[in-house]
Amino acid sequence: MAGRQAITGNPVPAGHPAVPGHDCGLCPRLAEFRRQNRLTFPTYHNGPVPAFGTLSGRLLIVGLAPGLHGANQTGRPFTGDYAGDLLYDTLIRFGFAHGTYDKRPDDGVELLDTRLTNAVRCVPPENKPTPAEVATCRDFLSQEIASMPNLRAIVALGTVSHASTLTALGRRPAHFAFGHGAHHDVRDTVRLFDSYHCSRYNTNTGRLTTDMFRSVFAAVREHIDRNG
Numbered sequence: 345m346a347g348r349q350a351i352t353g354n355p356v357p358a359g360h361p362a363v364p365g366h367d368c369g370l371c372p373r374l375a376e377f378r379r380q381n382r383l384t385f386p387t388y389h390n391g392p393v394p395a396f397g398t399l400s401g402r403l404l405i406v407g408l409a410p411g412l413h414g415a416n417q418t419g420r421p422f423t424g425d426y427a428g429d430l431l432y433d434t435l436i437r438f439g440f441a442h443g444t445y446d447k448r449p450d451d452g453v454e455l456l457d458t459r460l461t462n463a464v465r466c467v468p469p470e471n472k473p474t475p476a477e478v479a480t481c482r483d484f485l486s487q488e489i490a491s492m493p494n495l496r497a498i499v500a501l502g503t504v505s506h507a508s509t510l511t512a513l514g515r516r517p518a519h520f521a522f523g524h525g526a527h528h529d530v531r532d533t534v535r536l537f538d539s540y541h542c543s544r545y546n547t548n549t550g551r552l553t554t555d556m557f558r559s560v561f562a563a564v565r566e567h568i569d570r571n572g
Contacts, residue, residue: 362483363465373468381536393420403459408463426543
């Protein structure tokens with residue numbers, strides 16, 4: 345990718361994806377929101393949130409974007425808000441993580457065979473990235489996928505993540521309908537699993553229950569164990 349060193353501030357090691365620098369200015373609206381948050385919440389991370397987990401993993405989970413008082417605060421995906429409560433509990437239950445999740449990046453939770461990232465790396469106003477921002481950040485997602493040689497399963501949390509992941513894979517989203525619990529073979533060795541996002545809004549409204557969320561990861565566990 346052109347400008348890898350300029351965006352990250354440092355050369356990118358071979359086999360590793362490029363990452364946006366802490367002061368990434370590719371999305372002006374998000375950069376301005378980040379500037380405001382640094383004034384309002386000076387102790388927060390307030391920057392693009394890096395992926396968490398191993399590049400050698402067989403599972404990649406793609407969320408939407410960092411929450412203002414979640415990953416934007418802590419600097420670790422899905423850490424600090426309700427979405428993380430449900431996600432990390434589920435990952436631990438199905439053997440994709442171990443430890444005790446405590447909403448802190450230093451809580452000792454370790455991902456197993458798994459990597460977490462977001463379709464958009466910076467917190468957006470009202471938790472709603474624009475299509476242009478999703479498209480701009482997709483190059484980082486594409487590189488995450490390309491840097492995982494053992495990848496067997498991707499979980500897309502929500503329709504935006506579903507569509508951006510398919511586009512990153514060179515697939516047309518219109519050919520793969522999103523639906524909670526749906527799965528799609530997107531490469532010879534990779535299956536995409538869909539889930540409603542594990543947000544507090546979705547769980548409070550009953551759109552997503554704990555059992556519904558766990559059922560997705562039960563299917564992922566079975567797929568990975570069966571396909572090696």
